[in-house]
Amino acid sequence: xxxxxxxxxxxxxxxxxxxxxxxxxxxxxxxxxxxxxxxxxxxxxxxxxxxxxxxxxxxxxxxxxxxxxxxxxxxxxxxxxxxxxxxxxxxxxxxxxxxxxxxxxxxxxxxxxxxxxxxxxxxxxxxxxxxxxxxxxxxxxxxxxxxxxxxxxxxxxxxxxxxxxxxxxxxxxxxxxxxxxxxxxxxxxxxxxxxxxxxxxxxxxxxxxxxxxxxxxxxxxxxxxxxxxxxxxxxxxxxxxxxxxxxxxxxxxxxxxxxxxxxxxxxxxxxxxxxxxxxxxxxxxxxxxxxxxxxxxxxxxxxxxxxxxxxxxxxxxxxxxxxxxxxxxxxxxxxxxxxxxxxxxxxxxxxxxxxxxxxxxxxxxxxxxxxxxxxxxxxxxxxxxxxxxxxxxxxxxxxxxxxxxxxxxxxxxxxxxxxxxxxxxxxxxxxxxxxxxxxxxxxxxxxxxxxxxxxxxxxxxxxxxxxxxxxxxxxxxxxxxxxxxxxxxxxxxxxxxxxxxxxxxxxxxxxxxxxxxxxxxxxxxxxxxxxxxxxxxxxxxxxxxxxxxxxxxxxxxxxxxxxxxxxxxxxxxxxxxxxxxxxxxxxxxxxxxxxxxxxxxxxxxxxxxxxxxxxxxxxxxxxxxxxxxxxxxxxxxxxxxxxxxxxxxxxxxxxxxxxxxxxxxxxxxxxxxxxxxxxxxxxxxxxxxxxxxxxxxxxxxxxxxxxxxxxxxxxxxxxxxxxxxxxxx
Numbered sequence: 157x158x159x160x161x162x163x164x165x166x167x168x169x170x171x172x173x174x175x176x177x178x179x180x181x182x183x184x185x186x187x188x189x190x191x192x193x194x195x196x197x198x199x200x201x202x203x204x205x206x207x208x209x210x211x212x213x214x215x216x217x218x219x220x221x222x223x224x225x226x227x228x229x230x231x232x233x234x235x236x237x238x239x240x241x242x243x244x245x246x247x248x249x250x251x252x253x254x255x256x257x258x259x260x261x262x263x264x265x266x267x268x269x270x271x272x273x274x275x276x277x278x279x280x281x282x283x284x285x286x287x288x289x290x291x292x293x294x295x296x297x298x299x300x301x302x303x304x305x306x307x308x309x310x311x312x313x314x315x316x317x318x319x320x321x322x323x324x325x326x327x328x329x330x331x332x333x334x335x336x337x338x339x340x341x342x343x344x345x346x347x348x349x350x351x352x353x354x355x356x357x358x359x360x361x362x363x364x365x366x367x368x369x370x371x372x373x374x375x376x377x378x379x380x381x382x383x384x385x386x387x388x389x390x391x392x393x394x395x396x397x398x399x400x401x402x403x404x405x406x407x408x409x410x411x412x413x414x415x416x417x418x419x420x421x422x423x424x425x426x427x428x429x430x431x432x433x434x435x436x437x438x439x440x441x442x443x444x445x446x447x448x449x450x451x452x453x454x455x456x457x458x459x460x461x462x463x464x465x466x467x468x469x470x471x472x473x474x475x476x477x478x479x480x481x482x483x484x485x486x487x488x489x490x491x492x493x494x495x496x497x498x499x500x501x502x503x504x505x506x507x508x509x510x511x512x513x514x515x516x517x518x519x520x521x522x523x524x525x526x527x528x529x530x531x532x533x534x535x536x537x538x539x540x541x542x543x544x545x546x547x548x549x550x551x552x553x554x555x556x557x558x559x560x561x562x563x564x565x566x567x568x569x570x571x572x573x574x575x576x577x578x579x580x581x582x583x584x585x586x587x588x589x590x591x592x593x594x595x596x597x598x599x600x601x602x603x604x605x606x607x608x609x610x611x612x613x614x615x616x617x618x619x620x621x622x623x624x625x626x627x628x629x630x631x632x633x634x635x636x637x638x639x640x641x642x643x644x645x646x647x648x649x650x651x652x653x654x655x656x657x658x659x660x661x662x663x664x665x666x667x668x669x670x671x672x673x674x675x676x677x678x679x680x681x682x683x684x685x686x687x688x689x690x691x692x693x694x695x696x697x698x699x700x701x702x703x704x705x706x707x708x709x710x711x712x713x714x715x716x717x718x719x720x721x722x723x724x725x726x727x728x729x730x731x732x733x734x735x736x737x738x739x740x741x742x743x744x745x746x747x748x749x750x751x752x753x754x755x756x757x758x759x760x761x762x763x764x765x766x767x768x769x770x771x772x773x774x775x776x777x778x779x780x781x782x783x784x785x786x787x788x789x790x791x792x793x794x795x796x797x798x799x800x801x802x803x804x805x806x807x808x809x810x811x812x813x814x815x816x817x818x819x820x821x822x823x824x825x826x827x828x829x830x831x832x833x834x835x836x837x838x839x840x841x842x843x844x845x846x847x848x849x850x851x852x853x854x855x856x857x858x859x860x861x862x863x864x865x866x867x868x869x870x871x872x873x874x875x876x877x878x879x880x881x882x883x884x885x
Contacts, residue, residue: 187498188482192379218406226418233363239398242408244373244386249274254401259307266490271310295326302333314347317496319455334367341368347457349377365391383413438499444509464495479511550840574614576648591627639689646682680739684716690870704776711783715743730756775805784815789844795858814876817849829872
């Protein structure tokens, strides 16, 4: 068996390790080999374990017929058009062996080293195809090589390590050149499974008989890197030549791999789920890098090429030695100053982004300050966005506060469930200081009296009601609880499923937004009730001096605010915009029931999508409560988001935003406030970073707003910001 170590050294490539001088250990975060972080479905893993236990002593099927048939059925071609190998690496060696006959081989420069290594192993010095830093220019080089009579040309798409996807027109030019000049074009699509657009692939050309072989792998998106399965697709004559080249290696696809591939291909939802999760984590990584001012290239694959300072080798070594994170140094690829990082789960991306910022010195910068001026000419000092503020809230240092006794913790969980249940039964609105008949409450809720008493008994034991033999009344603490019942509807009703599945969400066995969702209707109802009970007084005081005829409410929820403000003035009109279909349906029903259908319109759309494609002239006042953090999560440039809002409402001169900011836990004392703990937790699970009050103020100033008022808004750490736009604009 050949020893390829010398070939790796000859190619100048650290092929498998984490970097020069780095000892790879199991506790390190492996972001250097583009492996999948997602587990196989449980029944497949169990079947593989059985196979390993029962049949390790048996050879696999030499022709791998089951795998070839499964792949052929999956991509809709004949099994004779499929060749399989021990990963794409073996197929590349077989391609060189089968098709390099003296006419020359061309390989892309500064890319995956396997092409050059295969040529070197066969005693061939390949021609290099030049390309730009971002992979541009590759198609021109491929076409030129075909026209020059090169026999075999390799093309990497999506490109490794840039992640660039070849333009469809450029791919068509490469295929045409190969056909016209008899060149065997080999398109390595190891990362194409991360791309949803089938037309970006050369697979159709390979299946329909053109002069091309497409290489795919089960090591990346499919998560079978340890089982080593790759396949080639092409015309039968080319595949036949490739298949004959491996006759000296009959047992190259192991038994577990031959079992896993057909089972995995039958899982119709597996690849779309991996593709979606990878895309979300890749977007998160790019956003985190952007927040830290770290340059990176856009990618269509499960990796991102990241600028790493003048000495990328030193950066990779520091990440490995100081932070236990392995990345691919691209200096040996001819791309000094860059590293390639695998897209892992969101927590891994946050850990990497923080570590790289630390290595590059980005987190040690002291925040600058700026000054905003309010309408009274008073200066408000606003810190610039600092590196610390850009760190997601769930990764920030957290102090240990005064403990909540376990009994109080457990009883509080029980009480919260009962508060929500009584809300659903309509009981809280019927209770007051005067005793109310329990049997009447039971009839009101549509339940038996004994079940009603069981619920009220919990509230009595917790001190919120006085429960007699036949009657019940609120205590002083109970009256305060009723005012805050909307928060229980929001937290227990809206996010109950998320909280019940925290374990699965933490292990990534479940995904928020897929297997686990929040109840959008309950979130809207809870927010509406909190608005009425806790925010309405402050809102009325703020808006008392503003004259407006038409208002727009962004993230309108159940339309509580629209209904209230339009009912107060018979001439007012309103527009509500919300991303939640359930909330919009509820809002539409409530607007109709209030007799306002002719004056209030509900728009079901993503806010920024809507506002970037249309404007709403004639709107005087724009409101948006508890939604800025969601909007800011869509773009690193928070001021740009606000400018988009301004442009969408060209006639608006007043904007009233309210949002919950991060609690300053370092300066907190006393009991934990209601709402904030869960608010921060659920947004961490959803991957939505929360912002400080100072971040909002800075963004308002940068977007050209004048801060008129900034006041507490009913819920802990929640602020109302009244903003104006200068008349000159």
